[in-house]
Amino acid sequence: MSQSKSLQFVGNAFELEKQSATRPSKLTMWTRQELDIILSLYGRHVADGRWRDYGIDAMKDLAVFSIFKRAHDHPLYRIEKNPSLHKRQGMYALVNSHGHVLKRGHDLTQVLKAIKIKKDPKRKAKKAQIIRAF
Numbered sequence: 001m002s003q004s005k006s007l008q009f010v011g012n013a014f015e016l017e018k019q020s021a022t023r024p025s026k027l028t029m030w031t032r033q034e035l036d037i038i039l040s041l042y043g044r045h046v047a048d049g050r051w052r053d054y055g056i057d058a059m060k061d062l063a064v065f066s067i068f069k070r071a072h073d074h075p076l077y078r079i080e081k082n083p084s085l086h087k088r089q090g091m092y093a094l095v096n097s098h099g100h101v102l103k104r105g106h107d108l109t110q111v112l113k114a115i116k117i118k119k120d121p122k123r124k125a126k127k128a129q130i131i132r133a134f
Helices: 013-022 032-048 108-112 121-133
Strands: 053-058 063-068 077-081 092-096 101-105
Touching (some): 032 063, 032 108
């Protein structure tokens, strides 16, 4: 014989929502300040034409910001926030597309300095030529 779970009938859905709201959320999320730092770096790379898409994941013990060159690719970089590593190695980590940790630390701006904007001299010369033409 199969066992069945007991059903809970609630006359008002508000009561059920109120019960779930009293439980604290166990998801790890990015703060507004962290997102400002990440999105400013992301915006510079998008303006340069190197990155095109991103994804944000929130899990029980990890928040991930994934950066993609194209929407259907694997992420080029993953910026991870793991609060359980706060007192040890630092809760921020920069992971490349192969899964190797490039940099880990306590300060997000220092971790993101591992991603450097490579200046393309050809691209700069083309812009200069266009400006001189007008």
